[in-house]
Amino acid sequence: MTRIHKQESMLVESRFMWASIVVLVVVCGLMLRLWYIQIYRGDYYREVSERNRVRRIEIPAPRGIIFDRNGEVVLGNRPFYDLVYLRQYVVDKDTTFKIISRLLHVPVTRFEARLEMAQSQPTFLPIPLKRDLSQHEVSIIEANKIFLPGIEVRVAPRRDYGPDVPPHLLGYLKEIDPDALETLNVDNSNNPYLLGDLVGKQGIELRWEKYLRGQRGYSLIQVDSFGRQSQGAEETGITLPSVPAKPGADLELTIDYELQKTAKAAFAGKNGSVVVLNPQTGEVLAAVSEPGFDPKMMQQGVSPEDWRELIENPFKPLLDKSSGGEFAPGSVYKAVVAMAGLEEKVIDENRTFFCPGYYTLGDRRFYCYDRKGHGTVNLQKAIMKSCDVYFYQVGIELGVDRLARYAKAFGLGAKLGIALNMEKPGLIPTSAWKMLTYRLPWAGGDTPNISIGQGYDLVTPMQMANLYATIANGGKVWRPYYVNKVTNHVGETIYEHHPELIRQVAEVSPKTFELVRAALQTVVMDPGGTGKKAQVEGVTVAGKSGSVQVVSLAKNNNKGAMGVSMNWKEHAMFAAFSPTENAEIAVAVVSQNDLVGGGGKSAAPVAGAIIKRFWELKRERSAVAQALKLEEKHGKEEKTKAN
């Protein structure tokens, strides 16, 4: 038996002993090394670590710059100076605070509160005492630096908000939530967030956070025991590494900043939203949501009182109403009813209804908004005059579900997928929906209301603009988008957006589109149209007004922020595109609880002003481009002459 064992070339018994000895020797060796470092030379290393001769300073990365489609800066950065407190270097807290308080005229209690707030964070992180110092304050602190150990002025690039920045679209930055920090960092272990970092909280800043934030760098400096940079860097013999910060990637928006400013100015004093689209691509040219808020305040740290005010305001200033506000579309919706009626052969362009000012269904009477009545109306007149009675009857003949099919074909009642966090789907009711939601069958009396865009119907301003863009381009439902291109800090394009077709509305024929466009044109261009205030000289405009009675708010007995009762006012709507054929711009205006009144009176002029400015800008820019071209040509000619 032993002979067999000796011949076996598998495992050799004696080697287990050798292996155990090797393990023992290695462990003893490592133990020896440990003893040498920790005990024999322990005092030396302890001293080195206690002296903190090297300090790491984080260099925050500037966020990417946001440009508009023409290369104009919409949102950039500027250096901010913050006064920070370094706990481990401050000698006497009370004296220090007293000195700063005297220098900056800020009560000591404010600093104490700041310190208290930072109680839970690790000791090594600097605590901001006062943000955004002025140049003057910076020089005062620097001059008195010798009396203020552990107090420093730190420079960091932050957002420089101009007065016209659209806060809802771009979103805002807020200090990172300490609880969210850990979960965020699991995915960002290469480039972790630190306490006190600003992160995008809404809109584009949130959606593109990953691209915009950049990568922080750091530098190591030699410091003395007060935390001040010391001069003898050569002393230790090591060059300290430093890594520069990488700025975030720049975004090029589809927004035309000039047009955005015009829209904001034209909409001033109203609440609601304006959306301007390019009907041929889905590019968002402008998006306004009012009332707004001050993104600068968010960046600086918003006080609880201000925050409560924002939350409690009945007009919801934080909500991006362009894609997150749902409104009954009112008469703007009649274009959809008309197209459904035409396609389902319920009506044709010549069929007429008689409008006595009301319509009777069973024992209920549905009034036309004009109680005098419109007399005999055909399709074109019904749209031009916005006759409710005509559309009540078209809607009833169509039925709710056939109508909903067409509305949904245009992307209504579902999210458009614009990838911003506040987007809402709106609502297009069907009989099945009502059964599911209310456990009630569809009642005949529900149909007249939804046929004129009231009752259950809800759309967002973005959907409204996109609906009219689709009518204008003959049935292409584009996905609206905001960002054309992302360029990283060395100028490489890392993302480029191409227009994305959600669907082609095959349910509606080109002839129907043409008919509806012609009718919509009369709304604006005919002297008897309800939207004639949107007229623009020298170009055709087609559109539709809408006014929605706001009944539900009456129950709330709310007083508006502007001191006007919100109860009895109407939402004023206007949706338009220009020119009527091959449109280049589509606009939707939604004015909530408008002070002036209906869509024709209040919303149409806003749309008109935007369309007017659009064509002006186009003319101006092509003139400039031509001039530049001429100059270039001229230059070349001169060169050839000189040669």
Add this chain to the structure above:
Amino acid sequence: MAKKRRQKQTDGVFLRPEGDLKRPRSPQVMIICLLFALLLTMGLINLYSASIGAGYFKGQIKSLALTLSAFILFGWVIPIRQINAYAYWFFGFICILLVIVDLTGRTAGGAQRWISLGPASFQPSEFAKLAVVMTVARFFSSNRQDSPYTIRDLLPLAAIISVAFFLIVTQPDLGTAGVCCLIAFCQLAFVRIDLKSIGIVVSAVPIIVAMAWNFYLMPYQRLRVLNFVSPELDPRNSGYHALQSLIAVGSGGVFGKGFTMGTQTHLHFLPERHTDFIFSVFAEEHGFWGCALIFIIFGLMTYVALDIARHARDTFSAMLAVGVAALIFLEFSINVAMVMGWFPVVGIPLPLFSFGGSAMLTVCVSLGLLISVNRANSGASKRI
């Protein structure tokens, strides 16, 4: 009767007198479990301290359920016979994953090491260590011979292992690739090899190293090695890391600075303090006696693993246990030596201490295999 006994000798393996096969249920399962639990707890507590202000601790806790169930699965559910049967398949699977990493993997810290699967991502090169252990064991269990192995006998094995080696080196991850090779060499140390063959290999090594240096090493890898040999050559990053890590360990002194009180750690002087340099966090906060305890536990664990291998009933189990011992002890000693400035900076984690689900899973599966082998030895599970 005699015939039957002879049958057993050629068919099973080897070396122990017959009587030893019927050993009573050994207490080694308990010892392994105890050491494992000790290290795991210490590791998690330490990771908590190292990751204050970052999400690593929570991340590790999340992966704990998976790793612990893998430990139980391999320890008590899957029989060794199955591991033997699928060893080559597992190796092939890992190689495919490594190819995928080379082609598409996520880049972190300058090298592609991860594969992302939705929210989770893993590091196939960690599993490759385990695959090597299994493959070598399988090779010797299915190629038994009476005479010592010569180079020609071992050539197929060398070819298989070098596939994994080159796939990992190209990531590039020289450290892990090196550990894979070392594990295989450790396992080879337990078989009888022709002396002449050893001579040839030993004389070929310098030539291979020289060629690798010139043609294969990335500049930063050369820098690290050079930096280790003479730190004044490049005192920038690598030198700085090594120095800061030394200061952290040294300033721990006899009893350490106390849990979560390490200044080197919490003032962010230490690079990679949650992964490869996690030991310096422990050393700074718990001092000499804490570290000595860890050294003893790792030493003990390796000894127990070797003992389990010694009593194994067949070649595969024995080689598997030897491989696991090599895996754990190599990772431990290289990592600790690196942190204490005795080894160049390579990406080798400290088992059960470093952050990272893949490394954790690998160690847990290894220990599970060890337990499985031990249970088979003591007759707790059926004959293999």
